[in-house]
Amino acid sequence: MIWQLDVIFCLFVIICAIAAINVKDLLAAVIILGAYSFFMCILWTEMGAVDVAFTEASVGAGVGTVLFIAAVNKTKRRSKD
Amino acid sequence: MLEYVLSKYNFWTYAILLIIGLYAMVGKKNLVKKLIGMNIFQSAVILFYISIGVKKGGATVPIFLGDAHAAHGHEIIIDAAHYFIPLPHVLMLTAIVVSVATTGVALAVLILIYKRYKTLEMDEIMKIRQDTGA
Amino acid sequence: MTEQSDDVIVKTLSRMLIPFMQIYALYVIAHGHYSPGGGFQGGVILGASMILLVITYGLDNTLRRMTERLNTMMCSAGVLIYAGIGALCLILGGNYLDYAELDQILGVGIAQARSLGILGVEVGVGVTVMAGMISIFFDISTGGLPSEKIEEFKD
Amino acid sequence: MKVVALITVLMTGALLVYGIEEMPEWGDPNSPASTHVSPKYIQEALGKTATPNMVTAVLADYRSYDTMGETVVVFTAAIGCVLMLRKKRKGEKGEGD
Numbered sequence: 001m002i003w004q005l006d007v008i009f010c011l012f013v014i015i016c017a018i019a020a021i022n023v024k025d026l027l028a029a030v031i032i033l034g035a036y037s038f039f040m041c042i043l044w045t046e047m048g049a050v051d052v053a054f055t056e057a058s059v060g061a062g063v064g065t066v067l068f069i070a071a072v073n074k075t076k077r078r079s080k081d
Numbered sequence: 082m083l084e085y086v087l088s089k090y091n092f093w094t095y096a097i098l099l100i101i102g103l104y105a106m107v108g109k110k111n112l113v114k115k116l117i118g119m120n121i122f123q124s125a126v127i128l129f130y131i132s133i134g135v136k137k138g139g140a141t142v143p144i145f146l147g148d149a150h151a152a153h154g155h156e157i158i159i160d161a162a163h164y165f166i167p168l169p170h171v172l173m174l175t176a177i178v179v180s181v182a183t184t185g186v187a188l189a190v191l192i193l194i195y196k197r198y199k200t201l202e203m204d205e206i207m208k209i210r211q212d213t214g215a
Numbered sequence: 216m217t218e219q220s221d222d223v224i225v226k227t228l229s230r231m232l233i234p235f236m237q238i239y240a241l242y243v244i245a246h247g248h249y250s251p252g253g254g255f256q257g258g259v260i261l262g263a264s265m266i267l268l269v270i271t272y273g274l275d276n277t278l279r280r281m282t283e284r285l286n287t288m289m290c291s292a293g294v295l296i297y298a299g300i301g302a303l304c305l306i307l308g309g310n311y312l313d314y315a316e317l318d319q320i321l322g323v324g325i326a327q328a329r330s331l332g333i334l335g336v337e338v339g340v341g342v343t344v345m346a347g348m349i350s351i352f353f354d355i356s357t358g359g360l361p362s363e364k365i366e367e368f369k370d
Numbered sequence: 371m372k373v374v375a376l377i378t379v380l381m382t383g384a385l386l387v388y389g390i391e392e393m394p395e396w397g398d399p400n401s402p403a404s405t406h407v408s409p410k411y412i413q414e415a416l417g418k419t420a421t422p423n424m425v426t427a428v429l430a431d432y433r434s435y436d437t438m439g440e441t442v443v444v445f446t447a448a449i450g451c452v453l454m455l456r457k458k459r460k461g462e463k464g465e466g467d
Contacts, residue, residue, distance in 0.1 A: 003087075003090075006090065006091070007087070007090055010090060010091065010094040013094065013098065014094065014097055014098065014101070017098055017101045017102070017121050018101060020117055020121070021101065021104070021105040021109065021114060021117060021118060021121070026111070026113050026114075029113070029114070029117060030113075030117070033117055033120060033121075036121070036124075037124070040124050040128070043128070044128075044131055047091075047131050047132065047134075047135050048134070048135060048140070048141065048142045048143075048165045049131045049134065049142075049165070049169075049170045049173075050142050050144075051170055051174055052127070052131060052170050052173050052174050052177070055174050055177050055178065056177055059177055059178055059181050060120075060124075060177055060180075060181065063181060064120070064181045064184060067181070067184060067185055067188055068113075068116075068184075068188070070188075071113070071188040071191060071192060072113065074192055074195070075113075075191065075192060075195040075201055076195070076200070076201055079111040079113065079114060079201070079202075080110060080111065080202055081109055081110050081111060081114070
């Protein structure tokens with residue numbers, strides 16, 4: 001556990017979260033959410049939760065992003081805020 | 082001040098992520114943005130639980146690293162201070178899978194809303210509902 | 216998103232990749248006792264391989280291999296495996312989901328019987344999660360599967 | 371709307387920061403979470419279940435009721451999506467399309 005690396009990943013996670021809710025293009029927001037999930041996964045691996053990190057990498061970042069993209073594909077891509 | 086923040090930086094990250102998710106759920110008008118905020122909120126809670134399971138001082142991941150088959154016959158003494166706490170990992174592992182399943186149900190509801198109102202903005206939906214009196 | 220792709224590279228690469236993904240998923244389920252992994256992760260990877268098949272080869276080709284009827288049956292079969300192992304322990308004289316009683320039919324010692332009980336439960340979880348993820352993806356990506364397609368590929 | 375959301379979020383954030391003060395030191399081996407029930411799981415899991423991965427042992431043996439509930443939740447979510455989105459067959463009557 002290296003605390004400098006931890007702080008850097010925490011900053012990345014916060015930046016990704018702020019970007020994901022501020023982008024007007026919904027497809028871009030969903031992809032940024034996938035990047036957020038992967039940074040979260042690295043953070044949890046650093047904290048020693050390898051099972052949770054594996055689950056997040058396959059479930060949250062993989063299938064979750066695909067489901068969001070499928071739903072955005074069926075509805076509208078633009079958002080007003 | 083900086084040292085005070087750095088001593089519990091993961092709890093501060095959890096608080097900031099949680100208020101970002103809450104703001105997206107309350108303040109944004111697009112329904113997909115609300116769902117993204119809900120996902121961020123869930124990850125923040127999971128981060129909090131994982132932070133509880135960390136032990137300093139030479140602890141490692143909760144997997145027994147020695148030869149399990151050689152130790153089958155006689156009793157092994159395992160020191161609890163050498164491994165992280167497995168209980169928060171178990172609870173959060175199932176929570177992630179359930180969160181994706183509930184996100185799927187939410188997206189299905191969202192597609193039904195789009196089929197009926199042809200929009201995903203909350204204020205437009207409320208306006209249509211007021212105009213038609215439904 | 217559910218039509219067949221025209222790209223030769225994408226189709227060839229995914230046709231080569233899908234069997235390895237499924238083998239890896241089975242490894243993750245079976246090796247969950249000794250390394251990170253288990254039923255949830257392996258089931259999701261199995262589901263992701265079928266989702267890749269839908270994206271590259273189209274919904275019609277996928278429904279010919281894995282029909283909607285089979286998918287729904289597998290989704291409930293996983294829960295049945297899980298609850299069935301619990302009920303088997305109940306029949307053998309223990310509490311519900313008390314794997315130590317499985318020793319009476321397996322005969323390998325109490326600790327090993329509990330280990331094998333965990334493996335059976337993980338298989339049930341994997342089957343349910345795989346079928347559930349595939350079913351949710353089918354419904355969301357098509358906005359509701361047209362009933363003619365289900366009728367067409369029933370047999 | 372934005373102002374109301376901002377006030378709500380800032381008040382929640384103030385409460386969270388107040389709560390962080392009370393948390394035990396990060397990674398403390400003597401915190402309540404690491405002294406109450408988890409030493410029992412760590413010490414007994416290998417000998418009683420022959421499973422080196424303690425997370426799997428606790429997930430599928432010690433807390434298997436919990437995991438069965440999660441499995442049923444995934445199953446229910448899949449069935450719910452089918453019931454909400456699937457169109458009616460020809461000849462069946464129902465509301466909507």
